[in-house]
Amino acid sequence: MNLITIFSLYPDQEACIEHLENVRWGDAPLCPHCGGFGVARKSEKHRIGRWNCRDCKSSFNVLSGTIFEKTKVPLQKWFLAVGLVINAKKSLSSYQLARDLELNQKTAWYMQQRIRAAMAAEQAPMLQGIVEADETYVGGKPRKGNKRDNDKPNKRGRGTKKTPVIGAVERGGRVAACVTDDLSGKGIVQFLKNTVDPAGTILITDEYKAYNAAKAS
Numbered sequence: 001m002n003l004i005t006i007f008s009l010y011p012d013q014e015a016c017i018e019h020l021e022n023v024r025w026g027d028a029p030l031c032p033h034c035g036g037f038g039v040a041r042k043s044e045k046h047r048i049g050r051w052n053c054r055d056c057k058s059s060f061n062v063l064s065g066t067i068f069e070k071t072k073v074p075l076q077k078w079f080l081a082v083g084l085v086i087n088a089k090k091s092l093s094s095y096q097l098a099r100d101l102e103l104n105q106k107t108a109w110y111m112q113q114r115i116r117a118a119m120a121a122e123q124a125p126m127l128q129g130i131v132e133a134d135e136t137y138v139g140g141k142p143r144k145g146n147k148r149d150n151d152k153p154n155k156r157g158r159g160t161k162k163t164p165v166i167g168a169v170e171r172g173g174r175v176a177a178c179v180t181d182d183l184s185g186k187g188i189v190q191f192l193k194n195t196v197d198p199a200g201t202i203l204i205t206d207e208y209k210a211y212n213a214a215k216a217s
């Protein structure tokens with residue numbers, strides 16, 4: 001898409017928000033915090049596109065959890081920046097981007113990092129086939145006898161201070177892993193959603209219930 005098209009299709013903040021809501025939610029907006037559909041649009045003139053969740057009482061907008069989250073830069077500039085970064089034959093300097101969009105260079109650099117990271121994530125192939133998922137702790141396994149939240153004996157060391165890492169391995173090779181603070185069901189499900197292609201994949205995991213949630217979803 002060229003810049004003139006972006007400029008005319010998304011003339012203002014409202015048009016950009018509307019576009020993102022369509023792409024992300026279609027007809028079924030949902031709360032990014034709890035996944036609930038019990039949401040209602042707020043009518044605040046100064047904060048366009050704000051929603052309330054009746055289930056978890058949080059408020060959010062379509063930018064929550066995206067590269068645009070909490071940005072102060074008008075979304076039209078973001079959209080144009082995405083166009084410029086994608087269309088650039090050689091890599092674009094943050095100074096050039098700053099001049100093109102009337103931003104300061106630090107802001108341009110930050111936007112560029114986020115856009116590139118999102119593009120890279122998009123292109124990373126998902127794991128397929130027989131995939132084994134597990135989490136581990138960098139810095140050694142914890143002592144025996146630590147307890148899990150549910151008080152069952154702790155085999156794998158959840159509930160320690162060491163750095164938790166979730167990993168998924170494809171039978172025969174490729175590996176995906178991430179360091180996480182969140183070894184709750186939600187964190188694990190999100191990681192597997194991002195890295196494992198559900199079509200034709202058999203997910204092998206330990207008995208921990210979060211993985212079962214991921215299989216079911």
Ligand SMILES: [Zn+2]
Nearest residue numbers: 031034053056
């Ligand atoms: Zn909610």
